[in-house]
Amino acid sequence: MATGLRSRTGRTVAAGIAVAGAVGLGLLAAPAGAGAQPQLPPVDPEELVRSVLAAEPVAFGGTAELDNALGLPALPGMPQAANGTSTARIWSDGEKRGRIQLPTESGERTLVSDGETFWSWNSADRTVTRSPEGARDAAGADPSAAADEALAALRPTSEIRVDGTAEVAGRAAYELVLTPASSERTLLREVRVAVDGEHRTPLRLTVVATGSSEPAMRIGFTDITFGPQDPELFTFTPPPGATVEDAQRPEDHPGGPGGDAEPTMVGDGWDTVLVSTVPTGPDAQRPEGVPDLAELGSPVTGPWGSGRLISTAVASAIVADDGRIAAGAVPEQVLTEALAR
Structure with missing residues (x-):
């Protein structure tokens, strides 16, 4: 999942941003860290953006938290839409395979891309939906993918700066800030992307609305480990008794x-x-x-x-x-x- 998401540009990227922004579903957030800013070499804002978009995806496993203030009610099967906090676990092999586990009000949804098939398992009704690889994605649940898409879509019409550094999920990161050009008609004041200083992987995405100083939503990791992940995470076998449907x-x-x-x-x-x-x-x-x-x-x-x-x-x-x-x-x-x- 991660590779496909990181490589999208143009219409597909913009579509993902529009949908994710409009309904605010599945956006996961991490509270801003406190303490001294970590030391990283100075970097030009445009060079930082280029390095993020050009970075090769790396394998990782991590935990993300949702803490949004969008004002939406809880929707069936998507408690992450409502104001409050929830968590998700995310894994990627750095190639075509990934796994996301999302809690729901009555169980858990598990999304698995095994490289050929996308599987969606709903434990509440014991239903499995399968579709060809690429027919589904979970950009809203992956902080790195969401931030990559935001950068690609917003960069041409933004003013860009680096606002120091921050510690995110125990890692040193640059704070990249995008603000809309004066010609843009948007509800957003700025978008902040915390970029891992070593891998150039986005670790946190923060969105601030016009007229507010507090984030309306953040998407980020609370912990993350880079490196090879257990291959079994990227396979899926429908549980006994489950109903399997083709999307x-x-x-x-x-x-x-x-x-x-x-x-x-x-x-x-x-x-x-x-x-x-x-x-x-x-x-x-x-x-x-x-x-x-x-x-x-x-x-x-x-x-x-x-x-x-x-x-x-x-x-x-x-x-x-x-x-x-x-x-x-x-x-x-x-x-x-x-x-x-």
Whole structure:
């Protein structure tokens, strides 16, 4: 999982940022460390960004904590969406394989990429969903992947600086700060990325909303160990008695690849909006792992139609009655402009 996520750029990167920002699901955080700043050699901000994006993925295992202040309620199967703290365990072999274990309100979800197949296990209903490698990812749960995507998507429209150093998960890290250019229409004031001084791996991502000095969310490790991991972590065998389902392929969705169901990007950088379409009607089925957003937010109408506006400190989304969803780290006006195109 880690390699594929670190290598994505352009539309895919921006889409991941827009979705993750809009719903705030699976974002894991670590409290800022205290104490003296560790000593690291001076580094130019642009050079630090280049070194992060060019760094080869390394194998690791670690623990991350969620501590967000987005203001979302707990969603079925995704308690990480609600304000508060939760934990996850993450492993990567530095190549194509990875494992993430996420607690839920009634059990645990385990996500495993074995290099060929992506497995999702829900202990609450004892259901396994499998899909081809690359059809799913868990960027929101991996601090390194989330920070890499943020850097790639926001770098061209940002002012960048290095704000000293910090200790994160017991490791010395540079504090890289990105602030939006004056032309950007965004709800965000800044994004901070703590970069490991040795491996150039992002260890923590902090997002601060406009008008606030406190983080709306952070994503980071509380402990991390670099080096080879147990190969058994990257294999998965459905437990006895489990129900195994094949994930619906994109070509099986209405519209199919290249049709109405294919997400589109409007804008770029900080004010990117992802516009996608989901099935509607009484017989419509949501993709596995996607919560029902129809009852969230407040009613909103415009030349684009009608729907519901869901707002958090750092992002917003409009779920239109016709099945369209516009999401991004932007105010409502930017969303409605994207829907009206």
